[in-house]
Amino acid sequence: MTLERRIPSIRSLSVMWSEGITDTEARAAVTTVRDFVKGIHDVCAMYGLILGPTQIRPFGTWIIQAIPRGDPYWGTQWYVESATDRQRGQIIAPRFLELVRREPWQQAMPHFDLAIMEADLWDEPERALGTASDPFVLSACLPGIAAVISVHRLRGIPDLRNRISALRRLIVHNLGHVLEVPAVDRENAVDSVGGERHCANHCVMRHTTGIDHLIALADQERSGPSFCEACRRDLVRSAILQRLSNN
Secondary structure, eight states: OOOOEEEOOBOOEEEEEOTTOOHHHHHHHHHHHHHHHHHHHHHHHHTTEEEOOOOEEEEESOBOTTSOTTSTTSBHHHHHHHHEETTTTEEEHHHHHHHHHHOHHHHHSOOEEEEEESSOEEOOGGGOEEETTEEEBSEEEETTTEEEEEOTTGGGOSOHHHHHHHHHHHHHHHHHHHTTSSOTTOOSSEEEETTEEEEOSSSTTSOOOSHHHHHHHHHHTTTOOOOOHHHHHHHHHIIIIIOBOOO
16 A cells, blocks of 8 residues: 655646747746656656645746836847847846846745746856857756747757757756756766766756757657656655645
8 A cells, every 4th residue: 555645745846938939938937847747747647646736837928917018027129138148149147047036026925936938048057059160058957937938040950850849858958957957966877067067867857968969868768858767756745845835
């Protein structure tokens, strides 16, 4: 007989996307988030833990009418404009994520955020992809808070199925990092790249070195991006010890 233990849900997960994100990309993002949350519930259930319902909030591209345009947090475009380096023509990921961390409703009601951006993205130099003259990153995250993903380079993938598979894998991978997977004290099957910890197993938490590699990994995971046993244990641990919330 399996003894079940009921615990509160993980924090709610908000999804926003910038102007220019297509309906196909937005639907793929929301569907992937729902699959990701269901996967966490399923994994926890395997360990006899029943999570309460997790709220998913697909806000899309939003505006708060009560806040004058140009004031902090008036809408999605404010994040984009505030975090963009005009000279580079790229969103600076750490700047964007810091804006999310400081937003008033994050302070009042802690939750997870996922942002899908049309513009190109930049992070720290050691995480750069591309070439020396054309560096970029596909995504970045702030553990425990948020992840930001750019579709700018993904749109260069000619096959739509591969493009969406790559986007789905990026989303699951980065939400895994938001939940601090692999765990900070895990020693087995872990690679460290650019200050980030990645899984060394056949797992969605493997590191991606570029667009072609991302497509190849997504193709290997034909049934959909999934976690290895070690990362599943880390997910359960995160749900129990770190990210419990009643909102």
